[in-house]
Amino acid sequence: ASGIASAATTTIPAAAVKTAEQLRDQALHDDTAYKVTASLTTEVGARLPGSAADRRAVDWAVAKFKELGYDKVYTEPVSYPQWVRRSEHAAIVAPFPQPLTLTALGYSPATPKGGLSAEVVRFDSLDALKAADPAAVKGRIVYVDFRMERAKDGHGYGMGSAVRVAGPVLAAEKGAAGYLLRSAGTDAHERAPHTGVAGFRDPTKAIPAAALANPDADQLTRVLAYGKPVTLKLDLDCGVVGEYTGANVIGEITGRKHPNQVVAIGGHLDSWDLGTGAIDDAAGVAIAMAAGKLIRELPQRPDRTIRVIAFANEEMGLWGGRAYADKHAKDVAKFQLGTESDFGAGPIWRMSASVKPEARDAIGQIARVLEPVGVAYDASKPGGGGSDLSQMHAKGMAALSLTQDGTRYFDWHHTPNDTLDKIDPAELAQNVAVYAAFSYMAAQANGDFGSAPGAFAKDGAGE
Amino acid sequence: ASGIASAATTTIPAAAVKTAEQLRDQALHDDTAYKVTASLTTEVGARLPGSAADRRAVDWAVAKFKELGYDKVYTEPVSYPQWVRRSEHAAIVAPFPQPLTLTALGYSPATPKGGLSAEVVRFDSLDALKAADPAAVKGRIVYVDFRMERAKDGHGYGMGSAVRVAGPVLAAEKGAAGYLLRSAGTDAHERAPHTGVAGFRDPTKAIPAAALANPDADQLTRVLAYGKPVTLKLDLDCGVVGEYTGANVIGEITGRKHPNQVVAIGGHLDSWDLGTGAIDDAAGVAIAMAAGKLIRELPQRPDRTIRVIAFANEEMGLWGGRAYADKHAKDVAKFQLGTESDFGAGPIWRMSASVKPEARDAIGQIARVLEPVGVAYDASKPGGGGSDLSQMHAKGMAALSLTQDGTRYFDWHHTPNDTLDKIDPAELAQNVAVYAAFSYMAAQANGDFGSAPGAFAKDGAGE
Numbered sequence A, B: 001a002s003g004i005a006s007a008a009t010t011t012i013p014a015a016a017v018k019t020a021e022q023l024r025d026q027a028l029h030d031d032t033a034y035k036v037t038a039s040l041t042t043e044v045g046a047r048l049p050g051s052a053a054d055r056r057a058v059d060w061a062v063a064k065f066k067e068l069g070y071d072k073v074y075t076e077p078v079s080y081p082q083w084v085r086r087s088e089h090a091a092i093v094a095p096f097p098q099p100l101t102l103t104a105l106g107y108s109p110a111t112p113k114g115g116l117s118a119e120v121v122r123f124d125s126l127d128a129l130k131a132a133d134p135a136a137v138k139g140r141i142v143y144v145d146f147r148m149e150r151a152k153d154g155h156g157y158g159m160g161s162a163v164r165v166a167g168p169v170l171a172a173e174k175g176a177a178g179y180l181l182r183s184a185g186t187d188a189h190e191r192a193p194h195t196g197v198a199g200f201r202d203p204t205k206a207i208p209a210a211a212l213a214n215p216d217a218d219q220l221t222r223v224l225a226y227g228k229p230v231t232l233k234l235d236l237d238c239g240v241v242g243e244y245t246g247a248n249v250i251g252e253i254t255g256r257k258h259p260n261q262v263v264a265i266g267g268h269l270d271s272w273d274l275g276t277g278a279i280d281d282a283a284g285v286a287i288a289m290a291a292g293k294l295i296r297e298l299p300q301r302p303d304r305t306i307r308v309i310a311f312a313n314e315e316m317g318l319w320g321g322r323a324y325a326d327k328h329a330k331d332v333a334k335f336q337l338g339t340e341s342d343f344g345a346g347p348i349w350r351m352s353a354s355v356k357p358e359a360r361d362a363i364g365q366i367a368r369v370l371e372p373v374g375v376a377y378d379a380s381k382p383g384g385g386g387s388d389l390s391q392m393h394a395k396g397m398a399a400l401s402l403t404q405d406g407t408r409y410f411d412w413h414h415t416p417n418d419t420l421d422k423i424d425p426a427e428l429a430q431n432v433a434v435y436a437a438f439s440y441m442a443a444q445a446n447g448d449f450g451s452a453p454g455a456f457a458k459d460g461a462g463e
């Protein structure tokens, strides 16, 4: 208003703020994201990276972007080791014979033909396993009985996922024959184990690894409490079968003034095989697709390009995100701002950002548009860009974190129960409102948010 | 008190009422039933009739009765067809290929080797299936998409179980190739199908029959709503493999004055194979065992015998209860009063009775002892005796109904989720309080409750 703005200060024009408010309010009453989520989870269902369903999901995404009117739709190849799950069974052999419900972890090798029988040794925590004498572990099945904590921001998954990712590697190093964990989940009563990736880097050193459903972990712990040696039998038929090339699928609303400058949003197209990947992450793909569609329906295209990316194989190690960042790192300065939705379908309640200091005011403008739908701006935290796009952020892309309410997310995450019925259409629509409004404002900004090679290396977002 | 009681009127002596009150209050602070439930579900786990675990459960029950100090422990043989479940898989083949989670129903035959593929035809209800033209059903997989209603008294299971028991028979009569139902359960979000028995009488006319988990039923219904023909593939390996002889296990606290007159209580020892049979029906067995144990610990034995029966194979058609009634029908007049616990571990909130008119006052005395722990006496309803003991009631045994709060029972009933963690120890103890108090009062009564051959044939309890 004063007309004496610094050349370096980024601002959002008043007209763009007003349009963003309209997009926000319109999104709250738009069911596109719910329909897209229903479409992906119904027509494709589960889509394990490298599976036939993964291929169908790529076709689905290309067709859906086109159906939603995106200007440009294309794919970029992503190669990764293909892991398959064929069957999985487990039982207590002694002292009280009975089956246990579990699921193999991603990259777990198979047990020997006929199964693996061994005595189980229990640890309360990853630290207890770290401290264990290898002699107590060697040849046994390690069982880490750690109960993950419920939290709105999902911080309990820090330790929960460490038990799943790092635990199997640690157990293997100490000579364990197999590895079990109490599922990294916050449900207490469901016989629905939580899968997820194990951190094996060297396949020759990997051991069979699986997660027990929470009630089965309770049961194993009860049986161990009798004080007798407990023998388990694991029968996992799974493993890496080769290399596969899938694809990131990308849809764009082409910028009118700066087509080569992009606001990058997205989700990941793959899912684990147990559920239909509704909250993880059909919802994220749908939120971004629906946000882009709303912007496309404006009277004219935004100044910069809105790029929606449906990433390949996030689940087994950010393969899609890493491939994307490797390919586009040289263009990082053209990425205006970005973030990915990959924490379910609960409402966004917090925003934080990693941007150049001169763009803080613009972030404040975005925050004021998002505040009426329940989003609080936390200026003290960095913005990490989400799961796959964290890799572009690591290259220097300015990024937001749009934190969803994850209170119930880890009840269903990576389980058979990740299905469409867990999604509240109104909460999903709130996400679209946030993505549409921020994306549009970033696209219309006078100036950039500071993306540059290595720009945010020390913001702490990766910690 | 007046000393002018009619010879025909049954009353409970004041001293017995006082002792019953003490038993009741003591039971509320006794964890025997919880420990017994934990013991059965941990040491034996699931115990499908005729399985190796069923045999272990019989040994467990004999040992547990002895450990609890019962005066007499014995078994009575029960023979029945042995049905086994080996594996079960299903998938939508077209138009959207994907797996479905289901479980075979008891007495379902196997599908042909390689599976059964057929088009699915959906019905809203059992009545809609009844009304269907056989030409619309012949050679197809019938799917009855009926959603069972939640209710404190569990009345929704009337129609829910009819869809499971009668539906497969009706579909088979119309020439269906297979049968699916939306699980007879009140959970909406769990990928945990509800098994249970199908009503096939003639094995040569049985067809493969299974229950879909509720989210899978949602998914199949969504896929059908696209309006394209939907082909399913069922691959069930299960069936009747022969005849098996198991056992009812019986423990008695021997009556001091009238050892041959018995108060009969119990539960069923068998369970479905998916969960560990905690609420169905380890809890019932434990409630009765714990009630008898508390009575045994009194300074002297009760006047009449307390007989606790752990029935064999209730699940596949009251085999234990029918064998018991056939064997003991001639002695029905010696059964003072009886009822069985088989509706989970929720608190008892209602009592009703089928007794001779001259015993109504004694029932009123029992009701006054139970009222402080939340039990309301409904004099307008009959007492059915519970599941297996309904068969002795049908022979003429005076019986109670002690109705538990079943609001959540059908969330877990006959699913993998029927595990110990669903039981609240305090609620379980309330059940023991009721069983101990009523059993003791019935054992001490001056007079009987009207048991006689055919005595209650028209009380409506079986309807």
Ligand SMILES: [Zn+2]
Pocket: A268, A280, A281, A314, A342, A343, A387
């Ligand atoms: Zn994800």
Ligand SMILES: [Zn+2]
Pocket: A280, A315, A414
């Ligand atoms: Zn995930």
Ligand SMILES: [Zn+2]
Pocket: B268, B280, B281, B314, B342, B343, B387
């Ligand atoms: Zn039962």
Ligand SMILES: [Zn+2]
Pocket: B280, B315, B414
């Ligand atoms: Zn049952």
